[in-house]
Amino acid sequence: MCTGQSGSKQYMDLGPQEYPIPAIIISGKYPGKTVLVTAQIHSGEYPATSAVSRAAKQLDPSAVHGKVIFLPCVNMSGFRRETDAFVPEDGGNLNRDYPGDGSGTTAEIARYFIGELFPQADFVLDLHSGGIPEKLTPCVFVPYRMEKELMPVLQVLDIPHAVRSHNCHGEAGYAANMLGIPSLLLERGYGGLCMQEWIDAYMADILAVLGSLGIVRAPDRTVCKKTYYTEAVYPEAQEEGLWFPCICEDTYIRKGETIGHTEDIYGNLLRTYTAEADGLVLYYRTALHVSKGTPIAAYALLSSAFSMTDHERLRK
Numbered sequence: 001m002c003t004g005q006s007g008s009k010q011y012m013d014l015g016p017q018e019y020p021i022p023a024i025i026i027s028g029k030y031p032g033k034t035v036l037v038t039a040q041i042h043s044g045e046y047p048a049t050s051a052v053s054r055a056a057k058q059l060d061p062s063a064v065h066g067k068v069i070f071l072p073c074v075n076m077s078g079f080r081r082e083t084d085a086f087v088p089e090d091g092g093n094l095n096r097d098y099p100g101d102g103s104g105t106t107a108e109i110a111r112y113f114i115g116e117l118f119p120q121a122d123f124v125l126d127l128h129s130g131g132i133p134e135k136l137t138p139c140v141f142v143p144y145r146m147e148k149e150l151m152p153v154l155q156v157l158d159i160p161h162a163v164r165s166h167n168c169h170g171e172a173g174y175a176a177n178m179l180g181i182p183s184l185l186l187e188r189g190y191g192g193l194c195m196q197e198w199i200d201a202y203m204a205d206i207l208a209v210l211g212s213l214g215i216v217r218a219p220d221r222t223v224c225k226k227t228y229y230t231e232a233v234y235p236e237a238q239e240e241g242l243w244f245p246c247i248c249e250d251t252y253i254r255k256g257e258t259i260g261h262t263e264d265i266y267g268n269l270l271r272t273y274t275a276e277a278d279g280l281v282l283y284y285r286t287a288l289h290v291s292k293g294t295p296i297a298a299y300a301l302l303s304s305a306f307s308m309t310d311h312e313r314l315r316k
């Protein structure tokens with residue numbers, strides 16, 4: 001258990017044996033909920049790491065109700081080795097390999113979260129970014145099982161796109177939800193960059209979520225209107241090749257529109273990829289090389305309540 005004297009801020013390592021994960025634990029002076037805030041579950045997703053450590057630094061425990069467990073960098077070994085997303089020890093994915101039935105570092109970390117961290121939490125805020133070879137649209141993924149509980153928290157976020165998540169195995173959020181704990185997964189930034197505006201936006205998100213849960217005083221601010229999407233589609237490369245995307249983040253695509261194409265190393269066309277439905281581009285791969293089975297893009301499908309006319313108006 002992460003126990004600390006009320007009104008204290010502790011810097012320590014958590015995590016399974018032989019895999020220390022840096023943590024800042026704020027034990028508020030007053031009783032309240034416990035929130036787990038995680039960043040860099042996928043290594044190479046940098047802006048949230050700075051935002052989490054800065055938010056933890058800024059919070060005054062004497063003004064906090066409840067507890068916040070901040071983990072600025074979960075995948076520490078991947079961060080040190082500058083890998084993209086995966087845990088380098090075994091190539092595992094901390095947002096795919098729950099509940100961690102097998103052996104290896106990834107499974108051990110997953111089991112630690114399920115056994116030690118999630119049971120303490122009333123809410124999980126998991127902060128991501130586009131990977132090093134990606135560009136991304138800021139968005140929030142909302143597990144459909146907990147939409148009702150999550151709506152008040154969702155409302156305080158200044159993120160324009162909310163995508164219903166149909167997690168049903170493997171994801172950290174799904175593992176938390178299965179324990180009855182609501183979770184949100186946010187995405188800001190991309191490309192292995194750590195822009196100040198993304199750090200600032202993430203800091204504001206963290207404080208707004210903590211405010212909505214009664215942990216800190218809710219910041220006074222206005223937020224953008226949100227568009228809700230029913231699900232996301234993740235087309236994958238059907239063959240190894242050179243990948244040439246022709247879409248842009250934060251824009252809408254129509255059914256049948258070209259997403260990009262692959263060529264072989266000699267410049268011969270291998271395949272053209274098209275959108276299966278109208279949707280918002282959430283992210284797309286920017287690396288020239290692509291392996292068979294690698295996601296080349298993701299787009300969110302429009303809810304039926306949102307007409308194409310609205311999308312045309314928003315289209316860049």
Ligand SMILES: [Zn+2]
Pocket residue numbers: 042045128129
């Ligand atoms: Zn991620």
